[in-house]
Structures are given as structure tokens and as C-alpha cells.
Amino acid sequence: MTAPTSSSRRFSFLKAFIVVALAQSSVAAVVDPAVLDACPGYSATNVKTSRSGLTAQLVLRGLACNVFGNDTERLSLSVVYETRNRIHLKITDASQARYEVPESVFPRPQAQSVPSRSSNIQFNYTVSPFSFSIYRTSTREVLFSTSSHPIIFEPQYLRVKTRLPANANIYGLGEHTNPFRLPTDNTTLTLWSRDAYGIPVGTNLYGNHPVYFEHRTTGTHGVLLLNSNGMDVKLSSGEPGGPALEYNVIGGVLDFYFFAGSENDPTQVARQYAEVAGLPAEVPYWGFGFHQCRFGYKDFVDVASVISRYAAAGIPLETMWTDIDYMDRRRIFTLDPDYFPLPRMREIVQYLHNHDQKYIVMTDPAVPYLPDEGYTPYDHGKELDIWLKAANGSESLGVVWPGVTVFPDWFHPNIQQYWTDEFLSFYSPETGLDIDGVWIDMNEPANFCNLPCDNPFEQAIEQNMPPPRTTLPPDPNAPIFVNATSSSSSELKKREDLLNPPYAINNAAGPISSRTAFVRAYTLSSL
Numbered sequence: 001m002t003a004p005t006s007s008s009r010r011f012s013f014l015k016a017f018i019v020v021a022l023a024q025s026s027v028a029a030v031v032d033p034a035v036l037d038a039c040p041g042y043s044a045t046n047v048k049t050s051r052s053g054l055t056a057q058l059v060l061r062g063l064a065c066n067v068f069g070n071d072t073e074r075l076s077l078s079v080v081y082e083t084r085n086r087i088h089l090k091i092t093d094a095s096q097a098r099y100e101v102p103e104s105v106f107p108r109p110q111a112q113s114v115p116s117r118s119s120n121i122q123f124n125y126t127v128s129p130f131s132f133s134i135y136r137t138s139t140r141e142v143l144f145s146t147s148s149h150p151i152i153f154e155p156q157y158l159r160v161k162t163r164l165p166a167n168a169n170i171y172g173l174g175e176h177t178n179p180f181r182l183p184t185d186n187t188t189l190t191l192w193s194r195d196a197y198g199i200p201v202g203t204n205l206y207g208n209h210p211v212y213f214e215h216r217t218t219g220t221h222g223v224l225l226l227n228s229n230g231m232d233v234k235l236s237s238g239e240p241g242g243p244a245l246e247y248n249v250i251g252g253v254l255d256f257y258f259f260a261g262s263e264n265d266p267t268q269v270a271r272q273y274a275e276v277a278g279l280p281a282e283v284p285y286w287g288f289g290f291h292q293c294r295f296g297y298k299d300f301v302d303v304a305s306v307i308s309r310y311a312a313a314g315i316p317l318e319t320m321w322t323d324i325d326y327m328d329r330r331r332i333f334t335l336d337p338d339y340f341p342l343p344r345m346r347e348i349v350q351y352l353h354n355h356d357q358k359y360i361v362m363t364d365p366a367v368p369y370l371p372d373e374g375y376t377p378y379d380h381g382k383e384l385d386i387w388l389k390a391a392n393g394s395e396s397l398g399v400v401w402p403g404v405t406v407f408p409d410w411f412h413p414n415i416q417q418y419w420t421d422e423f424l425s426f427y428s429p430e431t432g433l434d435i436d437g438v439w440i441d442m443n444e445p446a447n448f449c450n451l452p453c454d455n456p457f458e459q460a461i462e463q464n465m466p467p468p469r470t471t472l473p474p475d476p477n478a479p480i481f482v483n484a485t486s487s488s489s490s491e492l493k494k495r496e497d498l499l500n501p502p503y504a505i506n507n508a509a510g511p512i513s514s515r516t517a518f519v520r521a522y523t524l525s526s527l
Contacts, residue, residue: 033241034240036152036159039067040150041061041150042059042129042150043061044056044126045058051116052114052115053081053123054079054123055078057077057094060072060073067152068156069155069157071152072093072094072154074093074094074095077091078090078091078092079123080113083275084120085120085268086258086260087257087258088257089256090253091153098251098252099229100252101227104411105411106226121136121221129150131146131148131151133147144223144258146160148241149161157248158247158248158251159248163241164184164235164244167243168243169214169215170184170212170235171214172211172212173210173211175205175206175208177201182212184236190232191209191231191232192208192230193208206444210233211223211225211273211277213266213269213270219262220265220266220269221261222261224259224276225249226257227253229250231248290317291319292319293322294323296323297323298339299473301478307351307352308482319359321359325340329402330368330465331368332363332364332365333363333377333425346434349433349434349435353434359435359436360437364400364441364443365440365443366400366401367387367405368402368405369403369404385412386409386418387408399447399463400445400448401465402465404456404460448463448465
């Protein structure tokens with residue numbers, strides 16, 4: 001038996017290190033950065049340049065690291081100067097297609113290119129080991145550099161690491177609970193959407209945006225990694241190589257957009273990013289008004305009472321919202337016939353519209369699994385075959401508010417027909433609930449079923465889903481909006497008493513409304 005080479009000893013150590021780290025951590029894999037930096041990386045071959053970019057093949061240059069899978073031996077590199085302020089760099093598996101964010105979900109900018117010499121940022125590279133940098137043309141200041149940090153490209157692990165200046169001003173990589181300016185010392189941002197009730201600190205939340213802006217005294221630039229796989233983005237400052245930003249991605253490809261931004265106008269980088277990501281949807285004028293929303297309204301009388309109190313208090317309510325309380329047993333596209341009957345709900349909507357106010361309701365995309373109850377939203381989806389499937393081809397079941405549920409496949413060719421049909425039917429101005437906007441929730445999708453979720457029916461019972469009503473239904477003929485007129489003299493007296501209470505507290509600022517909000521007869525918490 002021959003003695004192992006130094007390389008084989010090194011990678012035996014690497015695998016042992018990973019095993020120990022994984023055994024010690026149930027949350028995330030921990031690998032010494034120095035071990036990752038010792039991986040062989042790639043060599044650039046067959047480099048072909050043009051006036052607006054280059055292409056190349058990247059070939060594994062040594063014994064594979066195989067950190068979390070087999071290193072991909074050959075990669076394809078493409079660099080395009082798409083505009084004077086944007087470089088598009090893409091690294092893919094040369095031998096097979098891998099998942100990428102679909103064009104139908106994230107449309108790319110129309111194909112275009114500019115001469116590299118006219119660009120405000122430039123791409124530079126080293127052949128072996130392959131590394132690249134992006135620098136500002138006017139000052140040659142490096143904005144992004146993988147030097148000394150080899151790219152790792154495996155089926156379910158991609159790693160790219162760039163240097164940062166000391167005390168870097170990094171913004172973005174949301175949604176998160178960190179400060180606006182991200183801490184750069186041992187901070188990990190995990191991008192993977194989940195139903196994070198209560199917004200727990202330091203965890204991944206509902207939304208993910210793998211883009212960051214870096215502000216320097218010499219300018220502000222941006223970097224987008226167009227990859228929807230789960231990832232950890234690590235910011236560190238205490239490593240031997242100095243401050244760094246590191247991507248650890250669990251699949252897909254490396255699809256980077258680099259934005260030059262501006263040397264003197266930080267807003268320019270946001271405009272350049274919008275050219276790729278798209279402009280935000282236009283917000284209706286009434287969307288800027290005062291909105292009332294919470295979970296837990298008992299019935300239609302409760303909802304109408306809140307609207308009435310706003311009117312009586314003289315608070316200009318622009319829009320009323322209702323959570324899943326209105327649904328029949330938490331089932332999407334239904335109204336509870338006892339607590340939120342259709343005629344009374346239409347009366348509420350009509351009142352709001354008559355007073356130039358708006359109405360929004362919750363719509364949860366998880367659809368109750370009710371194959372034998374004549375429940376149209378489920379049956380219609382079954383006919384169009386739009387439910388997510390399990391590995392064996394059956395419908396994938398989970399547990400959400402209504403109990404056992406199925407989930408729409410948003411990539412299915414029939415999904416638009418299904419969603420449009422259900423909206424037109426349930427939210428019909430003539431026969432249904434004439435809403436002005438819809439609140440889409442739980443669409444990560446959220447699933448209460450604990451893994452392995454081999455018996456969602458049992459778990460639904462254990463979790464008491466759907467939760468039962470705890471109050472009696474109101475009289476279906478109960479009067480509503482009886483207190484929605486202007487304040488009476490007694491109401492005005494209440495306001496005067498609150499503004500000038502019989503006992504004057506020792507308020508250093510003087511009157512109780514001095515240097516604060518003016519006291520009104522009602523507080524928002526009473527509504």
C-alpha cells in the first residue's frame with residue numbers, strides 16, 4: 001500500500017472536518033474558511049473576447065475538493081457589458097442544464113451590449129487559478145474581487161467570496177431584522193422564505209432579495225446574484241484575508257449583475273437595479289391613506305363597528321382590511337354564513353364605497369383538501385391539475401389554517417386560468433364580495449405540518465385546525481353603522497375632558513398634548 005500524498009491527506013482532513021462540523025451543528029454546515037480557500041478552483045481556457053465581453057471555459061485545476069458533493073469539472077463563463085453601468089457575469093455547468101430563475105417569473109432586460117471601453121465599470125480576470133474583479137473605470141478602484149478565494153461549484157453548493165474594505169457600508173440582502181447598515185463582523189443572512197410569525201430576530205423571514213448596495217466615499221455600487229435557491233450570505237471582518245462577503249448557495253447557477261451606480265449620487269444604483277428587477281407596481285392614491293387591519297374580528301357587526309368608530313371619532317379611514325376571520329372554517333373563497341353572511345358583507349362594502357372608502361380581504365393560497373364535499377375551489381383545481389404533486393404523483397398535502405390543504409403550482413400552464421376564475425367568481429361585484437384589493441398571505445407556501453408530514457390528517461387534529469369559533473354568531477339582522485355620524489355634544493365633551501383632564505399631571509412639557517400627538521376621543525387601540 002502506498003502512502004497517501006499530501007493532497008489526499010489534505011482532503012481527507014477536509015472531509016473529516018466537515019463530518020465533525022455537521023455532527024455538531026443541526027442548523028448549518030460549518031467549514032473553516034481556510035479549508036475552503038485551499039480548494040483548487042478553476043483555470044480559464046478557450047477565452048474568446050469581443051468588443052462587449054468575453055466567453056471562456058473554466059476547468060477544475062486540481063484534485064477535487066468535494067466539500068458538499070462532487071466538484072463540477074467544467075464550467076462555462078459569460079461576461080457581457082450590457083449597458084455603460086451594468087455588467088452581466090454568468091457561470092454555469094458546461095455539461096448539463098441546471099435550475100435558473102425562469103424568465104416568466106423574472107424577465108431579463110432585452111438583449112443589448114455596449115463596447116467595454118465605454119463602460120463605467122470593468123471586468124478583469126486571472127487565468128489560473130481563475131479569479132475575477134470588477135473595478136470602477138474612472139478611478140480603477142476595485143469593487144468586487146474573488147482573488148485568493150477559489151470558486152467552488154458543486155451540484156448543491158456554490159461558493160463565491162469577495163473582499164470588502166474595512167468597516168464597509170453594506171445595505172440590502174433583505175428581508176431581515178438587522179440594522180439598515182448591515183453589521184460586517186460575523187453576520188450571516190439566510191435567504192429562504194418562510195412564514196416567520198412575530199418576526200423573530202436574526203432568522204430568515206418572508207422575503208428575500210439577494211442584492212446589496214455598497215456605499216463608499218468614492219461612490220455607490222450594487223451587486224445582484226440572480227439565484228432563488230437557499231443561501232447564506234456571510235459578512236466577516238476577522239479572517240486572515242481581511243473583511244469579506246461570502247455567498248454559500250445550495251444550488252442553481254452563478255448569475256451576477258454588477259451595477260456601477262455613481263461616484264456622487266447614491267440613488268443611481270437603485271435606478272440601475274430597477275432596470276433589471278423592474279419598477280415597483282404603481283400604488284393607488286388611496287393606498288397612501290390610513291388603513292385599519294388586524295386579526296381577530298368576531299363577525300360582521302364587529303367589522304362594521306370599527307368602521308363606525310372611526311367615523312364617530314373623526315379619523316379619516318381610507319381602507320378597511322379583514323383577515324381570515326371572514327372565511328367559512330378558514331376556507332379560501334368562502335364566507336362564514338353565520339358570522340360573515342354575504343348580504344351583510346356586501347352591505348359593509350357598499351357603505352365603504354358610498355363614503356369613498358375601500359375594502360381589502362385576506363386570500364390564503366393554501367386550498368382545503370376536500371375531494372368529496374363539492375368544494376368548488378378544490379374541484380376546479382383538480383380538473384385543471386394545478387396542485388403541487390408528491391414524489392409518487394399524488395397531491396402534496398400540508399396543514400394550514402383550514403386543516404389539510406393542497407397548494408397551487410404557480411408554474412403550471414393552467415394556473416392563471418384557475419386563479420382568475422376563482423377571483424372573478426368570489427370577488428364578483430354583482431354577486432360576491434366587491435373588494436378593492438387583495439391581501440395575499442401564507443404563499444411561501446406556509447405549511448404547519450411538521451416533517452416528515454406522513455400523516456397530515458392526524459397533525460391537523462393535533463393542531464386543532466381549523467380552530468373552532470369561540471363566540472355565538474350575531475343576529476343576522478343586527479343593525480350596523482348606527483354610530484357612524486358626526487360626534488354628538490357628549491362626544492365633544494369627552495374630547496374636552498381628555499385634552500384637559502380634571503387632574504393635571506406633572507408634565508414637564510406643559511399640557512398633555514404639548515410636543516406630542518394631539519389627544520383625541522379615541523385611541524387606535526380601542527378600535
